[in-house]
Amino acid sequence: MKVGGSNPLERIKIIKKLLTKLIKKLIKCVVYLMTILNKINKIIKEKQHFLLSYSGGLDSTVLLHLMIKLREIKNIHLRAIHINHRLHKESTLWSNHCQEKCKKYNIPIIINNITIHQTKNNMESYYRNIRYQLIYKNILPQETLLTAHHLNDQCETFLLALKRGSGPTGLSCMPVYKKNGNITHMRPLLNISQDTIKKWAKKHQLKWIEDPSNSNIKYDRNFIRKKIIPILQKRWPFFIKNCSRSAKICNEQEQVIDLFLEPIVQKNTLFDNSLNITYLKKINKELRNIILRKWIIKNGVQQTPSYNGINRIYTDIINNNKTSTPKISFKKYEIKKYKNTIHLVQPIMPSMKHIILFWHDTSLPLSLPNQLGQIINNNTGMKIPYPKKSTLINIRFQANGTFYIDGYTYKIKLKNIWKMFNLPYWKRENIPLLFYDDILISALGVFVTRHSNLNFNKYWYLSWQNNITKNKNYI
Template structure:
């Protein structure tokens, strides 16, 4: 196993090992310690305490002591889960990785101790959900998201082999009693289903991983042949141009939709959900403003593009926010960021002494904006600037008393009747049109 590990980590030096204290991660930790004797590597451990078990604090102590014994730096983080919510396994995993990413240092590579049995379980869980080739591909040995690299060095080794190696090297590890609780899907497969399948077909676990690999290869092949279409449809702002999508075959359309949704790092909708995107959004009337909600996000269409968004925040249509202390930043509602004086901001006429600076989110009347020859109502200005409907009431509009100055960072009102003697520079930080 040492030689295989060395090949896998070739030319890589800095690692963050996810150390639960269980059998798998304990073996991986000690393999790294052995590798360190012959190869110049640097690694730290991270332990996530989910507080789900009465013994969880003892497990944290165990991991801390083991790392101290071998002079391995360790980070221990506590994560609190709401036990009343469903799908605890998925939520624990999500929160665990958030903490791992948060504590990852530059140049470090994440190492987890997933093994061959874990891969089989993941494959069966994907099968239970009715997943396609992408889901059935299960876990990859090497994974890269943005600049984060995640390697699973033990993915081709079965659990029995790891246990034999641990006993031979007299290692100490934690036995989690919750692993016997078959109310959890993964434990149910591990304790009840897979042993029966393995007894009937001894090579079942290996064959599952082979099927996962075939699915992964097919997914890569499909992506290769649809690359040109994807380049033409997926825009740089992660929107999807649907101009010609309705003319594609359903199978190709599904691949494009899946690829586009995966760019946003959200859970993939079901097969029915993908079909609904086509029937209710892509194929709806041009005049419509359709949307579909999927758990924590929604998909909307504006003109010839699809947008994947977080649920729209409450309307700010009737809000007025006065900015009395203009030397300090003004916080905006709905997590829209803040307005501040900034030399890198937009050059605007400054207010007169008696004018009250205020932010609103609607304006009535017709206005002439810089670069245009004719006055237009605000609705027409938004259309001209291609601003989607759901963003408009969350864009801060700058007023001096009741005089409309402009939409920060988007347009400025042109007023020929007012002479300007002084200017200032304003920025809207983290504004919604850049999200």
């Protein structure tokens, strides 16, 4: 650096000025770094093990860099996972880029490839679901998931929810901290704008991937990001922050509502997660609709039906006295009514009416089709008369006729037996029926039949694991 002026004192003054300016700049950078790191440190608190979703893009690159900096001052263990969507000709190069960066900083990385399937559904939603499935498959029990969602993402999510006509639940958008079953998901950058993230990346000369698909406005999120938000921000500079504030207010409101409604939902939810509708018929529409939403969310559904869909649950199902088996569909679910209860069902099972499974070696578990679990010969299951020698033990899912069952002195039609045990019609074909040759012996987990020619001096005990009443696919 050349310093002008012939006078030595003048030169010294200029050098002092430059040094002072440089020191101030360095101090400002250090303070800036510590401010961001402190924010992240407050969010992660006592957590020590992390799995970072690393696309190689700007946002996840900055989060990776910040976590590396945090690792220098705090004892944390960091792994990364990269999902290659294989939608771009350079996607393999992007995977290699992520691998090299992680290798440089001694961070273990998992590379997973998505197999492309044609789907009529929303592609963004499809790939997001696949991405999270792969992440959840690879995350360790002690790890916390980190994603690089930021303030602008929150604003985009808020506007997308408005477009869908969402209520306060949908407008609550993304929380910084979220529990999904046993997995903890954190978004440390959620209150930081993308401008700040970009400045950080440039200041530290970080290299990241630019995915051209992020500029494709045929996708709703990209359209909002590229076309809508710039106009709103130009008119109202604080629009993005205010969206985040509105989302936070909606979230707080939902938490308060949950506190008041949780006991009511709990009281009216039965052991099989069905909802008793007697109470719903006595209350006003607004309260009923909120309870229905809370019950659906409690059943593990992320996106509840629309406003009109919730109203239809009452008019077409709860208040329907004309149809004996009313139901409505939304997404991949169905809501069905049985007596005074409604059930959330995933209609994914093909008919098993003609299936017969032979159980030749009863010392081994018998696996059932359609993820219905298995039958095990153990000491804790249902007590059943032992089969005679050379009996062909088999499992079916359909039976005809009338039967004597324990506790009754007369024969009963199978259809009426199901009703006696309050089993909804859609569950009945999924219950394994135990046969000795062609004689129905038991509906496992439900009842045992009585036959004069059976050996009642000797018994065995059968358990049906993954019982249908506890499997969310069928309740």
